Amino acid sequence: MASSMRGLTVFIADIRNCRVRELEEKRINKEMANIRSKFKDGNLNGYQKKKYVCKLLYMYILGWDIDFGHMEAVNLISSNKYSEKQIGYLGVTLLMHENSDLTRLVINSIRKDLDELNEIYNCLALHAIANIGGREMAESLSSDVHRLLISPNSKSFVKKKAALTLLRLYRKHPEVIPATDWAERIIMLMDQSDLGVTLCAMSLIMALAQDNLDAYLGCYAKAVNRLSKIIVDKEYPQDYVYYKVPIPWLQVKLLRLLQYYPPSDDREIQKKLHVILQTIINNSQEAQKNVQHNNAQNAVLFEAINLAIHLDTESQIVNQAAVLLGRFIISKETNVRYLGLETMAHLAACVDSLEPIKKHQDTILLSLRDKDISVRRRGLDLLYSMCDVTNAKVIVAELLRYLNIADYALREEMVLKIAILTEKFATEYQWYVDIMLQLISTAGDHVGEEVWYRVVQIVTNNEELQEYAARTVFSHLKSPSCHENLVKVGGYILGEFGHLIANIPEASPQEQFRAIHSKFGLCTLQTRALLLTTYFKFVNLFPEIKGEILQVFYQYRHVLDSELQQRAAEYVAITTMPIDDLLQSVCEEMPPFPERESALLSRLHQQHSDTEDKRTWIIGGKDANKERDVARLTLTSRNNSMDNKVKSETNGNDDIDLVGLEGLKINNGDQLSTTPPGSVTPGSEKFIDRLLFTAEGVLYEDTRILIGIKSEYHGNIGRLALYFVNRTQTNITSLTTAIENISDLIITTPQPPPSIISQANQTQQLFHIECKNVFTGMPNVRISFISGTLHTIVLKLPVVLSKFNDPIQLNGSEFFARWKQIGAGPREKQVVFRSNVPINLSGVRTIILGFKFEILEEVDPNPTNIVGASVLHTSGGGMFGCLMRLEPNIEAQMYRLTVRTTNEVVTNEICTLLEPRLANESI
């Protein structure tokens, strides 16, 4: 074996034997000179090159600078021997970084290895790409990596590596990877039978799906199915069981992926998810003895709870979870407590009723005194989230008490949160003022500017608060030591509202002035400037202390700081004017501040920076999360009903800013105009026309696959089955169908199609259809499968409005009564058109019957004319009567079609459905 590189072994032994650095340096220098002369001479065979590159690498690893030999490493890559190639790759990955000029040279060799049939070579190349991973490499090689990932021929370990390599490239240069174009193929990987591949692919999909929610929508159903297979059906190889939990990593990833998307409307999926979550929760009812088992189980459980909260906060599962969480937050294990608190914060951030959480309020308050700081933080987050009007006083008081002993790292955040909670849930103004002043005096340095600005804003805007505020501030100012921020608040409030308490004996103007001025000397220049303005306001409010104040102004006209000097000089000038008019108008009471978003909230939100794996919720109450939802939906507004729901919620909710809503509307518009109507695969149109008036037939066929359809309808619901026939000699895999729903037509799949069709065999998939209201057009179905390569077929499903018709029998008088009742106008439509085929009356009748009209005999005097009637059923919009009359002119090959229904949309739709079919079909 080539590992017996004697020279290398001897060299390493020599270096190891060097007792001091100097000796090592000498040995290294000698060896380098040797290698240089060897490389210079050239004519080295592969073994020698490998040996010398190895030596260089060893020196490099020891920390010596290597400035030659790169080319030799690059040459080794293109060797045919594995051992040489391996060393070459090792050298390249160690010696090169993503921006070195030499990477350009390697790209071709790497590409060649990616194309090789030998998997080991593929893996070496993938490792190199992932390790170096520069932009250039990403640009030129990502498609090759992608090919390896999706190729049916690659071995599963190559796929795993390819997925992770692609993930690394995507993280580094997201713009290089055409994430949307590859979406379908990558999603397919979730169907892989090898769980290891699925796990790696999931890491990739999670990263891609976060940024391209729409393109990766297909993964939602797949994730649910996969989960259900693992958890409910218990289908997994034994190799992937980790301490009795089947592949917890994959489970967690799948559960997390589902949280990126809004809850699905598909009832089948909902049902399945419910079962999954319920099973997970049932499985974890009891804690396990084994720590690892417990960890794995909890990991899955917590992610499941998060998903449950995300799906529906009111569900039974969430209630069970809340009980479980209550148990977790008193656990002895720090990790479990941490997770429990975090998840509970998530719960608190989303649920409507905080009752189940409030039960644990005492425990949560205790967690503020936990010995682990991260647990304390989570406790704080949770308290912040669970606070509402009823428990605000208790929580705020507890937080204030804790503030004194809290870690410095935590204090600023605590101050912000206390300030927000106090403002949000204050029922009495006095309480608000008390708490805020107490906060400012205790936390002092940790109080940001925003906090006291906000206090001033609120006091100014609430008249009934002003006197109380002035009194409290004054009493705080009289205490011997008080923080500078409090002086600022005090200065401002007394300056504005000092006159309200001037009648109280111990708060005479003089007293007020002295209380402030005693703190004046200790303050920073900025505060002094503010206080000068206060004094100036005092001159206006209390002319009796003008003399005292003027002295201060005179003194400050000579101070060094230009700001203070200017203020003092200007104030002196105004106060010493003979008439007080200017003084009064300048010092008029401040107008109320315009309502604006609390600066505190924006400050708090700044602190959360999104990491790679984004959180799907934020700390804070329900409102905060709703706002965030709105913001998120403006980006990915996809689901109309969801939008509507949010809109109705936001309309009732005043504190949502309008900007968000506007953004939402605009984006909706964009969405409609930019989404191209799914272009249908050519070759399928010829079948569709016929299927509109027949219940079964062929929907599509080509050399690989034949798709048949069968359907039946009763009133507003229907069932539809698609048959897939494999026409090839190999298996078709990863068969996936996705319906592009149109509004008011709900199509659900009770079961996904079996993903594999063995050769010359067939499978079927069932769809449930429900017509909610009048709709137009046809839904598209997107079918993709792998047969050799990926094929995607987009077909129109022959589900049209007329399918929900039920023929009714009417006699002549009834018909005419209704005909007249509907009358002409918008609810009638008449078209005259030419038939492209000779008119065959019996054929025409079949077509009309196919469109589910009952043909009424002997209503029209002319027997060639056809009169039809039917009732359209919808579950949400009720029933609509439809009447039609067709007058064929056989000689001229012309028709006149008159349709009258009780709804103008229905009229139009029926007309557009009937007209082309009559004109072109011949039976």
Next chain:
Amino acid sequence: MISAFFIYNQKGEVLISRLYRQDLKRSVADIFRIQVISNTDIRSPIVTLGSTSFFHVRHENLFIVAVTKCNANAALVFEFCYRLVNIGKAYFGKLDEEAVKNNFVLVYELLDEVLDFGYPQNSETDTLKLYITTEGVKSERALKEDSSKITIQATGATSWRRPDIKYRKNEAFIDVIESINLLMSAKGNTLRADVSGQIMMRAYLSGTPECKFGLNDKLLLEKDTSHKGMARKSTAVEIDDCQFHQCVKLGKFDSDRTISFVPPDGEFELMRYRTTENVILPFRVHPVVNEIGKSRVEYRVTVKANFSPKLYANNVLIKIPTPLNTANINVRVASGKAKYVPAENAILWKIPRFQGQYEVMLSGDAELSAMTVKKAWSRPPISMDFQVLMFTSSGLLVRFLKVFEKSNYTSVKWVRYMTKAGSYQIRF
């Protein structure tokens, strides 16, 4: 003063550890090992960490370290360290790890004697040898006799000399050993040139001889010329500073710059001095080094001996640095041997015997290999090593050595001169 004293081997293992004061713990030894020995960046002999200063000297494969907590006189501490090295050499022949390990009891004994509560004591080898002996324990009577001698000597006027020394042949040897430091710029300007010299004396003289010693010291001679009216400035040497063995009567030196002393028996260092003016360079080097393109460097180095043709230099070694990416070297020399030593990244040119006024030349070229990242060559200076006998770079000469003794015997005096290269560097 010195709070602790350690000797480490090269790996940083503590061989000797002696604490003199309470202000340090034994664990400081680890701090030094971690901060200095294991840390390749620190090569300064003084490292202060917190309030603790470590002074270290490297000798052979040992680190000799003195530690202090106070603001000690650094020169004194270093002098002590070097003195200890000399004592070690006198006792064991060679002070290295082996010697310390074999004699560690003796080393502790010596350390106890030469340092007391961190203050250096008598470190004269001859005196120490009186009572710290390498032989086994002596008989009690002899010990008694000796100990009385020790007290007499230690308390006497000349603590460095026994009174009852007798030689049949009275001889005195003087060695003037100079080491020359040079740094020359690429253009041939001398950036730095100085000579540090040492006058070693071996005195084998009977009784209590009083010696007088004269140099061609400029100050002394100028004083003389004012008396005699003779101009001898050209050969006089200006000594920048000097220091003497404790036997030299400094009072006399200060008043009339005469060096008079009662020498200790055997070998001792009489004087150390330094000069920076009128340094005579024994060798002139003219390097021509051209980098031709990226792949070749051409060398033409000429060396000329600057001293009298009667004299010659021994063991001349010229170290010519080569670029770091040298692949091959071709050199041709007229005399001596030159070869490329990759371990040092240099061409070593050895000339065993180099006659005065001769000129030798090396020509050669280096082939360079391609570098991935082009870095300019830093061109470190050419350095030289040599020994020239009977030559002083400073021009210092011993004018006389007179010995006066009560018995008035005649004595034989020998003088030798030698110049060594210190750091002799020429930039190119």
